[in-house]
Amino acid sequence: MTRTTARAARTVAIEEAGDDVLRLTLDAAGLSFTLDEARRIAELLGRDPTVVEAHIFNTMWSEHCSYKSSREVLKKYLPTEASNVVLGPGEDAGVVRFCEIDGTSYCIALAHESHNHPSQVVPNEGAATGIGGIVRDVYCMGADVIGVLDPLRFGDPVGRHAERTREIIHGVVEGIWQYGNALGVPNLGGDVYFDESFDDNCLVNVVAVGLVEEGDVVRSRAPAEAASVPYDLVLVGKPTDPSGFGGATFASRILDEEKAFDDKYAVQVPDPFLKRMLTVATQEVLKLLKARGVAVGYKDLGAGGIACVTSELGAAAGLGVRVDLSKVPVAVGGLLPEVIACSETQERYCLVVPRDVSAEVVRIFNEKFELPELCHGAAAVVVGEVIPEPRFILEHEGTVVCDASTEQITAGVCYERAQRRHERDVPEVGIPGDIDVADAVLRVLASPNIASREHIYRHYDSEVKGNTVVRPGEADACVVAPIPGERVGMAIAADGNPFLAALSPYEAGAAAVAEAVRNVAAVGAVPIALTDCLNFGNPEIAEVFQDFVDAVRGIGDAARGIGMKDSDEPIPVISGNVSFYNQSSAGNAVLPSPIVCAVGRVSDIAHHATLGMKSTGSSLLLVGERHGELGASAFMRTVAGGVGAGPPHVRADEERAMMAAVTDLIEAGLVRACHDISDGGMVVALAEMLLGSSPDTEIGADIGLGAVLPEGGAGVGGGVSGEGRRVAVDALAACELLFCENGGYLLEVDPADVERAIAVLAKRGAWHARIGRTTATSGLVVRADGIGDIVVSEGEMSGAWLNGATEVML
């Protein structure tokens, strides 16, 4: 690249400006950083920045890109190291070892992100580009994406903003299927909650999981060889347009109704068709480069666009880059250089390849796969080069529009935010003594937060790729056999009960880990890694920031406390995302929402469990003591009319023992069906197991409440059968046992295997009790002396559970 003229780039006058003038200058330029940050930039550069530089800093120093509020907290509390971790947080996706077959080490790449603001403003495109962004993060590690999950939080569909909320639900679900199904990546579940705190800020989180051979992992950096051998930067994908210009800063402030129209232009435009073609073509390119034995770098373009990707590719290697923005294919003429540099146009990647193969790489994209023919203006183009000196140089039409050290650009900023713990105002809620427990079961089953999600997941293609073993709705986690011809399975689940956070963000963080772990264990998978997405309000508010810190502490403590099976290592958190400013201009912040996804390994999918009851005459085992902590439970919110106090405490040692025992049992083939106990408590879990059985067989359940009492079971070394034990309880005690959301599992076991199963539970030190059996008469019977037997028919249960959520989404 040669410099043709010495035309001076436009600058932003910071150094000489007073506060008022500076604010006006920044506003006029569309720059959202603070006056203080502006002056730090000028100080860092030793001069006024050019307009392009100012926009780059504006993006790179946004909360979205820099994690300026959260970085130190995450570093302090989350365990990110373990012997199976290949790459922890820091790259586009974390990578963890999965299995070894014939000397080849296969790894799982995992990434988790939010697309909350865009989905609130334009639900379809927002949710679609959420998937688009997260799969790029996994593809660019050299991995093939084998699944996506969508944890969703919507407003109250029967509340004050019901109409808008239902529009958002419809749009988000549509965006997810339109993008994910077309891309050809199976949807492996997620979760859904409704609450009015999400009326003004829905949460659309998205997880992508990929498979990659350890030797094929591609780093998001220029290879070291680029210091001595010429390397080109190849930009490939959609032509750059102004869409998503300012997207990172949009994600880093609160939503303002009045600006909603402008904000729509900060949301990118999805194109799953082009993404599919880019994916197929890139796999061929990576195969070629591997065959040539050359080191390469590969990174997707997300927030901050070309400026962010090229500077980080250079900085991560201690090298510099020079990019000619005039060479970037554009969709419309007349784009300013700062727009070309920072727009978030979707479906783009940047490859760092040796100059002697770059022409061949470009040919594969443009000729073999005909990108320019398939999508107007799409192409692969060499836009720049790696330079040995660590400088970030952008040129545009012969003018140098940015010339800074890569370190200055990518170092970001860091804030120590104030924290202040606030007293939570929790009104006392009483449970009426004459409560009809059978009616309460039905009301909880019919509540939108508990009822079946079938209406949603039947929009999603969960079977494309042909590797799916367990689909959404069939078990607590989805399972795929990602290596065709091999029996090893990957299980994945995402969780995060926001109602717990109303009482204790710490417990909510810990519970998200515990539930995600239980969900993968319940299909027979041993957890190997976690990823998190942390959704909160404005971090500049001390109470909000305290909530964030507490939730992160909870995640870290649970990841360490539960730990990996038969190991003293934590379950590593290998990637994650923080989403702040989920707060409207009216001041409504979302319930603190730490969401955690766990990945597990099933060593042989011949032995996995689903939740539907399989046979009549089976024994039912309860694993996990009922501590009766009803706070924030679905029962309290639905039946008692308030959140109540005392959320279920996560007892990491109990969770650890249960996880080990349950995975042992499933692996040994001793379990017919397994379901974890979480939202709704054990009675909801039991109902779901009955409703999940094959329609061919009539199966009911008959349990004794006396057996569920803490003293009905056995801990270490025990093996007490509580079956048939009759203990008088009052209605309140019954509700505590049946509806408390303390972690646990229900197992359906062949009576011939019960003694062996109990021996395993006892050996692992997991509390357990025989609580009853499956019967040939459908429906649920809970024997309870004192209040009379609780009887619920199959028809009542299925009516409540199948329609409860569907009705509010139509």
Add this chain to the structure above:
Amino acid sequence: MSESGPNIAVLRFPGMNCEEETRRSVLATGASCDIFMWNGPTSTLADYDGYVLPGGFSYQDRVRAGAIAAKDRVVDCLFEQAERGKPVIGICNGAQILIEAGMVPGIRAGSVEMGLAHNIMPDRDGYYTRWTHVVVAHERCCATAALKPAETVPIPVAHAEGRFVTRDEGLVDRLFEAGQVVLTYGAPDGTPADGFPDNPNGSSRNIAGISNPAGNVVAMMPHPERSSWMFQLPDDLPGEWGRRRRHARGGDALFGPGPGLGVMSSLVRFIENNGKGA
């Protein structure tokens, strides 16, 4: 035909996404199989003994699902091979392409006689995924030759436009009479589906798959490549295959052939019955 069995091409149009697993399913029958690019050398397309058009979203479903791919030059070539009697199965988006190309039902070959319209379902719209119980309505075509008459074959559907429709009112009757309706949606016991969800899309008279008059070209909406191994079947599936699936738990049977593999085996059987390049 090589000694190892026939040689099948799975066609890849831009935007398709089921090529790999469709190829694996074909390979499981003992046939050879390549993925053939839409812009590949058409001169070599004739070298194959049979063809599968897999699922996906060719050309982004622009205009209508399958409409653009149907105009690709590789489809002209496919048309010629089909005229020579070679078998072609279109699955989901592949079915949409065959309909748009006028290869199915093919009464007047080359003219579009039917359409695959958007699903009609109570209380929902758009894409729908579900395991269906597909019943063999006629067993002489290239997708059913290895299946038994009236056999129930569980195969999942996944589509937004899968409802066979026609403007010609008598056409559906004529197709039934001529044995061109080869697959229909049934209840788990094989009796005709009585509306949604056993009929997942509102398809006219439960039609799930149609052939041309010669039976060598079939357009079907269900995805047999997702039902080719037992482990792919849900364990709450009703019917005989569901019972077998639950019994397969814990053993090697879980990795044995699933019901959908019968469709790919039919393709091979059809080629064997008719001889190479018939």
